[in-house]
Amino acid sequence: MMNGDVHFKEIDYGFEYGSATVQRMCSDGEKGWVVMHVTTPRAEIQVYVTKTGKVRVFDYKNGGELKCKR
DSSP: OOOTTSOEEEETTEEEETTEEEEEEEEETTTTEEEEEEEOSSOEEEEEEOTTOOEEEEETTTOSEEOOOO
16 A cells, blocks of 8 residues: 655656656667666665666766676
């Protein structure tokens, strides 16, 4: 169940949810990838997703890709 006290607002190309703003940035219909941008008061990241589901996360403010170990 959702907490009614958490801020939510639809905006052009995305939404605000709590202190996060999520926006779609761009896509390539031919290759099938999409990019989303997530902004908070403390961070900005870009999430790149391929058509096969591979995810890459980039730290927009500090530069560079964030690596995850599996």
